[in-house]
Amino acid sequence: MQVDAIREFMRESFPQAKVDVLTVGNKGSMLRQEIDFSHLRPGGTVSGPTLMGLADAALYVAILGEIGLVALAVTTNLNINFLRKPAADRALVAECRLIKLGKVLAVGEVYLYSEGSQEPVAHVTGTYSIPPKRDGN
Amino acid sequence: MQVDAIREFMRESFPQAKVDVLTVGNKGSMLRQEIDFSHLRPGGTVSGPTLMGLADAALYVAILGEIGLVALAVTTNLNINFLRKPAADRALVAECRLIKLGKVLAVGEVYLYSEGSQEPVAHVTGTYSIPPKRDGN
Amino acid sequence: MQVDAIREFMRESFPQAKVDVLTVGNKGSMLRQEIDFSHLRPGGTVSGPTLMGLADAALYVAILGEIGLVALAVTTNLNINFLRKPAADRALVAECRLIKLGKVLAVGEVYLYSEGSQEPVAHVTGTYSIPPKRDGN
Amino acid sequence: MQVDAIREFMRESFPQAKVDVLTVGNKGSMLRQEIDFSHLRPGGTVSGPTLMGLADAALYVAILGEIGLVALAVTTNLNINFLRKPAADRALVAECRLIKLGKVLAVGEVYLYSEGSQEPVAHVTGTYSIPPKRDGN
Numbered sequence: 001m002q003v004d005a006i007r008e009f010m011r012e013s014f015p016q017a018k019v020d021v022l023t024v025g026n027k028g029s030m031l032r033q034e035i036d037f038s039h040l041r042p043g044g045t046v047s048g049p050t051l052m053g054l055a056d057a058a059l060y061v062a063i064l065g066e067i068g069l070v071a072l073a074v075t076t077n078l079n080i081n082f083l084r085k086p087a088a089d090r091a092l093v094a095e096c097r098l099i100k101l102g103k104v105l106a107v108g109e110v111y112l113y114s115e116g117s118q119e120p121v122a123h124v125t126g127t128y129s130i131p132p133k134r135d136g137n
Numbered sequence: 138m139q140v141d142a143i144r145e146f147m148r149e150s151f152p153q154a155k156v157d158v159l160t161v162g163n164k165g166s167m168l169r170q171e172i173d174f175s176h177l178r179p180g181g182t183v184s185g186p187t188l189m190g191l192a193d194a195a196l197y198v199a200i201l202g203e204i205g206l207v208a209l210a211v212t213t214n215l216n217i218n219f220l221r222k223p224a225a226d227r228a229l230v231a232e233c234r235l236i237k238l239g240k241v242l243a244v245g246e247v248y249l250y251s252e253g254s255q256e257p258v259a260h261v262t263g264t265y266s267i268p269p270k271r272d273g274n
Numbered sequence: 275m276q277v278d279a280i281r282e283f284m285r286e287s288f289p290q291a292k293v294d295v296l297t298v299g300n301k302g303s304m305l306r307q308e309i310d311f312s313h314l315r316p317g318g319t320v321s322g323p324t325l326m327g328l329a330d331a332a333l334y335v336a337i338l339g340e341i342g343l344v345a346l347a348v349t350t351n352l353n354i355n356f357l358r359k360p361a362a363d364r365a366l367v368a369e370c371r372l373i374k375l376g377k378v379l380a381v382g383e384v385y386l387y388s389e390g391s392q393e394p395v396a397h398v399t400g401t402y403s404i405p406p407k408r409d410g411n
Numbered sequence: 412m413q414v415d416a417i418r419e420f421m422r423e424s425f426p427q428a429k430v431d432v433l434t435v436g437n438k439g440s441m442l443r444q445e446i447d448f449s450h451l452r453p454g455g456t457v458s459g460p461t462l463m464g465l466a467d468a469a470l471y472v473a474i475l476g477e478i479g480l481v482a483l484a485v486t487t488n489l490n491i492n493f494l495r496k497p498a499a500d501r502a503l504v505a506e507c508r509l510i511k512l513g514k515v516l517a518v519g520e521v522y523l524y525s526e527g528s529q530e531p532v533a534h535v536t537g538t539y540s541i542p543p544k545r546d547g548n
Contacts, residue, residue, distance in 0.1 A: 013179045053186035079216040079490045083511040100494040216353045220374040237357040323464035353490040
């Protein structure tokens with residue numbers, strides 16, 4: 001149910017993105033994104049912003065899985081290392097794990113893969129700022 | 138002329154991006170990107186991947202301005218700090234400055250602004266790997 | 275006076291560090307650190323942790339200059355690009371500039387130089403978490 | 412034997428650091444560092460540069476374990492997220508894993524712990540530049 005609620009929330013929030021939430025919970029998430037021509041770069045590879053966007057979404061979903069859909073968390077820092085050339089004809093898969101979930105900040109890391117490959121194409125660490133809970137709620 | 142050549146190169150290389158090269162040279166670049174609905178996120182702000190993509194392009198253009206159009210440089214690391222909410226109804230402007238241009242690696246930083254504002258919406262540092270020159274050329 | 279107060283505060287807080295606060299204020303700081311044998315690495319260069327420590331101190335001083343000596347800010351993220359080999363026989367100089375000073379987070383960047391050189395040896399961006407003000411104070 | 416050779420190399424190269432190499436190989440390393448007064452900061456916590464230095468050493472050792480002791484790799488980028496306050500009275504342990512080992516660049520990540528704790532105090536990703544092999548050797 002929680003996965004369904006988060007999927008619905010992501011579809012409404014990000015209608016343009018073709019991101020599918022595979023799993024969420026236990027301080028982690030797994031997302032999958034189909035790759036089409038709009039994501040490609042010259043040389044037949046997936047663009048950097050596509051990779052960054054998927055990693056950012058995976059962090060967001062993992063945080064939503066912990067704090068619920070009410071809060072509006074925002075990314076404050078993202079650091080990405082590009083490791084290998086992604087396949088142009090395969091979906092991307094993101095595996096996210098939160099390594100800190102504080103009251104103010106959440107930090108997580110994400111490995112990105114071309115589907116079916118064991119070698120990550122990129123590694124991301126990101127920080128989200130978590131808004132304070134409102135009094136009276 | 139160099140700016141024109143780089144503009145032409147960027148248009149051919151990245152036909153989807155609506156990026157305009159304003160200046161290039163002297164180890165820097167300035168780029169401008171129109172923002173439309175496809176770049177927006179819930180809350181009426183510009184998406185993180187849009188910011189990252191523009192910063193990445195600004196670094197690339199600045200490097201092309203120094204080493205020429207022949208080489209195929211690739212991003213190896215990008216670190217972005219999101220500072221303020223970008224305006225949904227204004228173009229983005231990127232100001233890039235290279236702080237190292239070595240034989241193997243180039244490092245630069247980029248400030249991103251909503252056009253007309255003095256306060257940056259994001260700050261990026263990035264590293265590009267520069268391919269070795271081929272013998273005989 | 276403010277510079278003197280911050281110098282005194284830094285000397286008491288970090289008695290081991292040989293860091294001198296040259297300037298502070300206007301959302302920036304400049305620090306200087308003498309280099310001795312304890313800071314060197316094989317190959318006659320200054321160690322990475324020495325560079326990182328000085329940059330971290332420069333960010334801290336710049337923040338203190340804005341929010342005063344009472345608060346206890348802590349580093350949450352530091353990203354450093356090593357650009358050139360520092361001179362083993364010259365002091366280090368750090369030039370820091372804050373690019374965001376929010377209620378919760380402050381972000382700044384630091385250029386590090388071997389004294390007398392125009393080319394930076396490293397570039398750092400860092401984020402500090404600023405503790406909330408206490409009621410009644 | 413390889414671990415012994417790397418231990419000996421680290422002791423000679425970094426005589427000031429109290430770093431012990433626990434394991435190395437299989438694209439990873441584990442290091443341990445005793446904490447004494449010189450590593451502490453006001454508030455009874457371990458200083459940021461101490462954490463960064465240990466992570467940097469763990470990356471270096473993991474790379475040496477793969478490419479041997481001859482090469483002179485240098486750090487080009489280090490990104491650290493400070494997650495929790497380290498214990499002032501416990502040793503630090505670093506667990507490093509390389510996520511890319513290319514001809515030119517190696518990238519790895521490091522989790523830092525206060526000994527005996529399951530929760531990391533910091534997470535680091537770092538990039539090393541690997542020097543080209545010389546002809547004739």
